[in-house]
Amino acid sequence: MLAAERRDHLLALLAREGKVVAKDVAADLGISEDSVRRDLRDLAAEGLCQRVYGGALPASPAVVGYAERQSVTPDGKRRVAAAAVGLVRPGSTLILDGGTTALAVAGLLPADLDCTVITHSPTVVAALLEHPRAELFLLGGRIFKHSAVACGAAAVEAAQNVSADLCLLGVTGVHPEAGLTTGDADEAAMKRALAARAAETWILASAEKIGAASPFRVLPWPRIGGLVTDADPTHPVLERLAADGVELLTAR
Amino acid sequence: MLAAERRDHLLALLAREGKVVAKDVAADLGISEDSVRRDLRDLAAEGLCQRVYGGALPASPAVVGYAERQSVTPDGKRRVAAAAVGLVRPGSTLILDGGTTALAVAGLLPADLDCTVITHSPTVVAALLEHPRAELFLLGGRIFKHSAVACGAAAVEAAQNVSADLCLLGVTGVHPEAGLTTGDADEAAMKRALAARAAETWILASAEKIGAASPFRVLPWPRIGGLVTDADPTHPVLERLAADGVELLTAR
DNA sequence: ACCATACACGCAGAAACATGCAAGAACAGG
DNA sequence: CCTGTTCTTGCATGTTTCTGCGTGTATGGT
Numbered sequence: 001m002l003a004a005e006r007r008d009h010l011l012a013l014l015a016r017e018g019k020v021v022a023k024d025v026a027a028d029l030g031i032s033e034d035s036v037r038r039d040l041r042d043l044a045a046e047g048l049c050q051r052v053y054g055g056a057l058p059a060s061p062a063v064v065g066y067a068e069r070q071s072v073t074p075d076g077k078r079r080v081a082a083a084a085v086g087l088v089r090p091g092s093t094l095i096l097d098g099g100t101t102a103l104a105v106a107g108l109l110p111a112d113l114d115c116t117v118i119t120h121s122p123t124v125v126a127a128l129l130e131h132p133r134a135e136l137f138l139l140g141g142r143i144f145k146h147s148a149v150a151c152g153a154a155a156v157e158a159a160q161n162v163s164a165d166l167c168l169l170g171v172t173g174v175h176p177e178a179g180l181t182t183g184d185a186d187e188a189a190m191k192r193a194l195a196a197r198a199a200e201t202w203i204l205a206s207a208e209k210i211g212a213a214s215p216f217r218v219l220p221w222p223r224i225g226g227l228v229t230d231a232d233p234t235h236p237v238l239e240r241l242a243a244d245g246v247e248l249l250t251a252r
Numbered sequence: 253m254l255a256a257e258r259r260d261h262l263l264a265l266l267a268r269e270g271k272v273v274a275k276d277v278a279a280d281l282g283i284s285e286d287s288v289r290r291d292l293r294d295l296a297a298e299g300l301c302q303r304v305y306g307g308a309l310p311a312s313p314a315v316v317g318y319a320e321r322q323s324v325t326p327d328g329k330r331r332v333a334a335a336a337v338g339l340v341r342p343g344s345t346l347i348l349d350g351g352t353t354a355l356a357v358a359g360l361l362p363a364d365l366d367c368t369v370i371t372h373s374p375t376v377v378a379a380l381l382e383h384p385r386a387e388l389f390l391l392g393g394r395i396f397k398h399s400a401v402a403c404g405a406a407a408v409e410a411a412q413n414v415s416a417d418l419c420l421l422g423v424t425g426v427h428p429e430a431g432l433t434t435g436d437a438d439e440a441a442m443k444r445a446l447a448a449r450a451a452e453t454w455i456l457a458s459a460e461k462i463g464a465a466s467p468f469r470v471l472p473w474p475r476i477g478g479l480v481t482d483a484d485p486t487h488p489v490l491e492r493l494a495a496d497g498v499e500l501l502t503a504r
Numbered sequence: 505a506c507c508a509t510a511c512a513c514g515c516a517g518a519a520a521c522a523t524g525c526a527a528g529a530a531c532a533g534g
Numbered sequence: 535c536c537t538g539t540t541c542t543t544g545c546a547t548g549t550t551t552c553t554g555c556g557t558g559t560a561t562g563g564t
Contacts, residue, residue, distance in 0.1 A: 003542075022521095034521095034544065035544075037521075050256075053256070053521085054520070057257070060375075061378070062374065066381070122375075122377045123374075126375065132298035132299070133298070136394070138374065138390070140389070140391045140393070142387070142390075143377055143390055158392050255551095255553095274510080286511095305509095306509085
């Protein structure tokens with residue numbers, strides 16, 4: 001049985017039965033419960049299911065729809081997201097970006113987390129609906145379909161009215177000269193607006209983003225609180241960042 | 253039986269029966285009363301139910317909305333939604349409410365529909381992401397979790413800046429004296445704001461809503477363009493509406 | 505005021521979980 | 535074809551979480 005096959009089986013089971021019990025599946029397929037748990041954890045990180053004690057339940061259709069359009073969330077993003085979760089303090093206010101990495105963060109936040117989450121991503125909202133103690137605030141605006149987030153003048157303006165302790169931002173490039181970059185101008189403007197409204201901004205960037213550059217700059221790169229990545233800390237770009245006083249959090 | 257599943261079961265029961273008796277549920281599911289009590293205590297702590305001696309009652313009428321999201325869209329709502337789709341003109345601007353009925357409308361809109369959709373529901377946005385020619389505008393604000401839509405002052409204010417040709421609004425009650433009603437005050441205010449920004453407002457109400465009344469009024473009922481329902485047009489409430497000049501569209 | 509029932513609390517066994525580790529398979533490069 | 539590497543998988547470990555039971559207390563009905 002291939003790993004991918006197992007994943008498909010779990011998703012199919014989830015769709016058909018409405019739930020998955022780790023123990024039962026393990027027995028049915030003749031594999032260890034650990035593997036099932038590992039698979040479920042990965043699926044949950046991609047927003048394709050909701051992990052619960054003993055197994056998993058279907059995620060909200062909105063999240064599944066978005067997650068399926070993306071390719072599988074690579075391991076790097078999952079690790080980065082898991083590390084970033086540690087930055088979130090209970091009782092604080094968090095600005096959470098859109099995109100797969102930020103979505104993975106949302107999926108990995110503890111279910112009973114007591115904090116306020118501000119986001120411009122409908123998908124992140126959907127992922128956090130089941131968190132009873134999380135207060136959600138959605139920044140509206142024109143929807144940029146490619147990444148399914150609100151962008152444009154209205155969204156940037158809406159962002160002016162909020163303040164937060166921490167902002168977690170995903171980018172597609174972390175480059176010495178270009179700074180922190182992304183692939184769309186409106187999106188870059190929105191990310192910039194978000195970063196400006198938080199006391200501290202941390203960047204989420206899996207290894208393949210380090211040293212890469214996209215067309216539009218979000219921020220000149222020393223202007224951030226820290227960076228979460230799974231890349232080797234000895235990477236020249238990261239060493240230069242560290243020398244500039246940017247805190248690095250290495251995900252493993 | 254998973255713990256999370258038990259919780260869902262309790263919420264569904266609460267929505268369907270209007271109450272939960274700890275002893276009965278324990279016997280039905282073959283679990284100890286302590287577990288049921290523990291679950292109810294947790295749910296109450298999350299504001300999802302109201303704990304009473306012997307069991308629990310729904311926290312607010314809005315909880316019904318929450319439970320509805322779990323189950324499949326009933327046939328009546330689907331018929332109403334299908335009929336409402338016919339009201340949407342290509343090239344026009346549409347304000348679409350949150351809630352299951354409006355979501356069903358979103359799901360039934362033709363894939364190549366060329367129009368602008370304004371909504372305060374992240375779920376509706378997710379449903380329309382695959383419509384390449386649809387321009388989406390999301391109204392942000394504090395998320396009202398029970399129905400997963402943006403509400404509150406910020407959302408109402410955001411609504412002031414849009415205008416549309418048609419507004420499709422779901423309500424939970426259509427009553428001769430109470431008017432058009434829903435289960436939450438903020439939600440009612442939001443729906444009112446949406447209706448005010450459209451040239452014409454149509455109400456979506458499946459048969460069980462006709463003659464029912466919820467705590468909070470959205471609009472006094474003659475102030476609408478039309479009503480889509482699958483109820484019998486000879487229903488006294490509908491006849492009175494028709495006499496007041498409200499257009500009726502009967503879904504079959 | 506009395507009694508039956510519901511309840512909260514603490515406890516202990518059981519189940520689920522995360523983590524580290526090692527054996528094996530798949531893979532890439534020479 | 536061989537070798538070193540990476541990835542996967544199952545197992546062992548310790549930890550956390552859940553659940554049912556016993557005890558004593560609170561509540562509501564009679």
